[in-house]
Amino acid sequence: MLAPPPVNPNEEDTVKALWKLTKVILDTLDFSQVVQKICDGLLTELGYLNLGYRIIVLSLYQEKLNGLLRTSLSQTREAHAAVASSNVRFQDILIPISASENFCVKAFLESKPYTTHDWKDILSPPLNPELVRKIQSQVGIKTSMVFPVNLKSKPVGVVIFSLIKDQTQVSPSEFELIKGFTDIIAVAVQNAKLYTQLESTTKDLNSTNHRLQEMGKLKDEFVSLASHELRTPMTAIKGSISTILDGYAGEISPQAREFLTSAYNENDRLVRLVNNLLNISRIEAGKLTFSYSQIDICKLISDVSEGLQMAATEKGIYLSYNQDCPIFKVETDEDKVKEVLINLIGNAIKFTHQGGVSVASRIEADNVIVSVTDSGEGIAQEDQDLLFKKFSQVSSSNYSRPSGGTGLGLYICKQIIEGLNGKIWLSSQTGKGSTFSFSLPARKPL
């Protein structure tokens, strides 16, 4: 599609022509397409073919090679003929910056246009001067103009216009338009480069994201499977020991009962550890979800207390819960609240060496409040805030590492209770024991 040649182009026409060219070039963002349009646009869209322009070559500076490398070439008969006669492939033609006499290097380094009638000036080195002159005369090029391509006054390459007319026949307006065109080239090249980078970065990010998702899924599956495999033998141990302790395997001596009780409690400790690790993994994955049902909070308290009775007995302390528990249905997640109770009562037993632990519940407005009170040594004010954080065990005498545990329990309790729209808090004084309380709304929030 050939547009008519510009006749006596004035400044306004030049601007219009450049605008048209810009639109054609910026219409695409793919790098190889952009550089191709740069070489063809002027010839076909603006009809410069009719003005004697035949070959347009874009060469961009390559830092690694320290030279100007051919990037694109106009799709004209003369261009194809020239490439066919050369002994070096077009895309391999590299003009080293060290070739200081080459007009391309001069235009690039000095940021000003150069014109020549001899292709030796623009192609040799690297090519043999005799060969390039022969090719030039074959394709009938009389003039080549080299323009620098600058991006924010930093040279990025050159563009070479080869004409079948003499330099004197290049009108000032033609020359102006070409100069303006080289500025557009720089922006278009930069845009295309950025876009290509962005595309490849996006692709990398997508694939990384996909890999992370896969890994997350694998981790979930692993944690689920590993906890299942850990719990299976613990279940068998728990079941076997309790069956003996409950008298289904005949009479046992008091000493055997004592040892079996310890074994039972230690096994339960392992169960709680696995549960907490599983909980942490769900919390960290943002997958702590709740399944609501109407629960009997009194029954839950008595079940958990009965389950931990043996652990208290073994330590010689009491574990009691209020028998006058108010009948109150709570719409909440039974399994999760059970985990909280096990953690709180289990902790209280662990840190109490005299006296005991009592669990109480009461109703306040539309909330149920459960508290676990121990006669342990209490927790100093400055340690209380740390308590609900991950991996924290306060360092004061009674709560130091020898007490064992991961320091995850209270963090998990807080995540669960807050996830159920409740609150959890502590009141304690050194030497006067501790009370951990939580409140839960009676109904699932809308």
Place this chain on the structure above:
Amino acid sequence: MPKILIIEDDPLIIKIYTTRLTADGYQVLSAENGQDGLKLALAEIPDLILLDIMMPKIDGFGVIQKLKTEDRLKDKPILAYTNLSLEDEIKRAKDLGVSEYIIKANVSPTEIVEKIKSYLPLPPKTPAPAPPPSSQSG
């Protein structure tokens, strides 16, 4: 005598519950995989099923699905009894219609037996049946 079917691939767990439940007065049947469990359920029509989930041949989910399509079994309580505890596993079992989802390691056999009793109460204990009149007279 109320009849309980245990479908569970760990023979030790079967033994524990058979011992306890038999002593309490239940009739206990058991199978070590889902396929055998389903066959036994169809042949014996138990009153309650204690069901493991992770099992060879047909897993617990498959067993529940099949049980719920059988007219004579679909209303019998199923207690899922497993160590799988991911939310979606629990939800899947509940959606399929289990009465309870129990995480094995977290509950003692006493609690399980209590739960079973709440779904399937034992008939009040009667004194040993009086011997037939004929032997009494003899």
